[in-house]
Amino acid sequence: MRPLKAYINLSALTFNLQLVKKIAKNSKVMAVLKANAYGHGLVQSVKAIKSADGIAILTIEEAIKIRGAGFKNTILLLEGLFTAEDIYEAEKLELNLVVHNEQQIEYLNDATLKNPINVHLKINTGMNRLGFPPDQIDYLIENLNVNPNVSGITLMTHFATADEKEGIAKQLACFNRITNNYNFSSSVANSAALYKFPEARLDWVRPGIMLYGASPFEDISAKKMDVKPVMSLISKIIAIQNIKKGQAVGYGNNYIAKKDMRIGIVACGYGDGYPRHAKTGTPVFVHHKNTTTVGRVSMDMLYVDISNIADAKIGSKVEMWGNHISVDEVAKNSGTVGYELLCNISASSRVPMEYLDG
Numbered sequence: 258m259r260p261l262k263a264y265i266n267l268s269a270l271t272f273n274l275q276l277v278k279k280i281a282k283n284s285k286v287m288a289v290l291k292a293n294a295y296g297h298g299l300v301q302s303v304k305a306i307k308s309a310d311g312i313a314i315l316t317i318e319e320a321i322k323i324r325g326a327g328f329k330n331t332i333l334l335l336e337g338l339f340t341a342e343d344i345y346e347a348e349k350l351e352l353n354l355v356v357h358n359e360q361q362i363e364y365l366n367d368a369t370l371k372n373p374i375n376v377h378l379k380i381n382t383g384m385n386r387l388g389f390p391p392d393q394i395d396y397l398i399e400n401l402n403v404n405p406n407v408s409g410i411t412l413m414t415h416f417a418t419a420d421e422k423e424g425i426a427k428q429l430a431c432f433n434r435i436t437n438n439y440n441f442s443s444s445v446a447n448s449a450a451l452y453k454f455p456e457a458r459l460d461w462v463r464p465g466i467m468l469y470g471a472s473p474f475e476d477i478s479a480k481k482m483d484v485k486p487v488m489s490l491i492s493k494i495i496a497i498q499n500i501k502k503g504q505a506v507g508y509g510n511n512y513i514a515k516k517d518m519r520i521g522i523v524a525c526g527y528g529d530g531y532p533r534h535a536k537t538g539t540p541v542f543v544h545h546k547n548t549t550t551v552g553r554v555s556m557d558m559l560y561v562d563i564s565n566i567a568d569a570k571i572g573s574k575v576e577m578w579g580n581h582i583s584v585d586e587v588a589k590n591s592g593t594v595g596y597e598l599l600c601n602i603s604a605s606s607r608v609p610m611e612y613l614d615g
């Protein structure tokens with residue numbers, strides 16, 4: 258077997274949930290476990306966060322697994338129904354549904370349910386992805402209020418720039434203008450908003466990335482936020498090359514050595530989910546020491562500078578990210594975000610996962 262593995266520290270996941278709960282105070286916590294729990298494994302993650310008030314995912318199939326894992330609290334389908342038949346599955350599994358388009362309103366009108374369903378009416382306050390325009394909300398609420406298939410309404414929206422300078426003021430004001438007329442529960446905050454803007458916590462918060470120990474912010478590190486990394490991507494050196502000044506490393510002769518160097522060849526590449534666009538100089542932890550990558554990442558391998566790690570040898574351990582290297586740092590050096598890198602690990606389906614403290 259290749260030496261590459263993703264270790265998932267489930268007690269760190271539990272720790273991060275407790276931290277979110279402390280920050281969120283009286284708000285209920287809807288843990289976002291979409292995309293296979295951001296690449297960490299859905300069912301195992303459910304077990305580590307079973308004290309969450311709710312779990313948000315996309316599909317009926319995921320909801321079946323979550324109920325199968327024994328989770329009895331709220332489950333929310335973040336994109337609501339994809340087909341008319343799904344509503345009966347949702348009823349059986351006692352799911353909550355986001356309602357964000359006219360077709361889903363029709364599904365709700367046309368069904369005959371024995372047990373009505375809680376809906377989260379999504380308002381488009383400026384992100385322009387999902388949700389109804391503000392001027393339709395009064396009419397829709399009137400409609401849902403008398404729909405026998407609807408047992409309760411939560412009003413929700415999603416922020417486009419909670420992690421950026423713009424913040425949430427404009428979208429939140431738009432949301433509040435509508436919702437102040439009603440007494441429904443409400444939900445707006447992703448990780449960035451719940452961390453930075455107390456006024457956005459409301460009845461439910463919806464943290465994702467924070468739970469996995471990464472940061473949604475460019476300028477606030479996960480460490481600063483006090484969250485613990487959950488995933489460690491670990492491999493080993495499988496070859497060593499001693500190269501002379503002026504020699505190149507890897508495809509495209511993308512890196513030319515400025516001095517004589519010792520290069521470690523590591524069993525991890527873009528075929529595993531490590532970003533191909535990671536620049537020379539991306540941090541990596543090799544055999545107890547911080548160093549950097551050099552050259553262009555290959556499908557199955559990447560290259561690390563071990564010139565100053567004299568005792569590194571074939572078989573030495575390499576951490577691409579985890580307790581020493583933040584996934585956010587690797588993302589920054591690759592022109593992407595930690596979210597994508599974490600998701601890619603399980604999407605590649607080539608990296609075995611090992612669960613710790615499960």
Ligand SMILES: *Cc1c(COP(=O)(O)O)cnc(C)c1O
Nearest residue numbers: 289415447448463464465466473
């Ligand atoms: C993914 C998602 C979240 C979680 O966002 P994070 O930035 O990971 O905290 C919250 N709400 C909705 C609607 C989402 O799609």
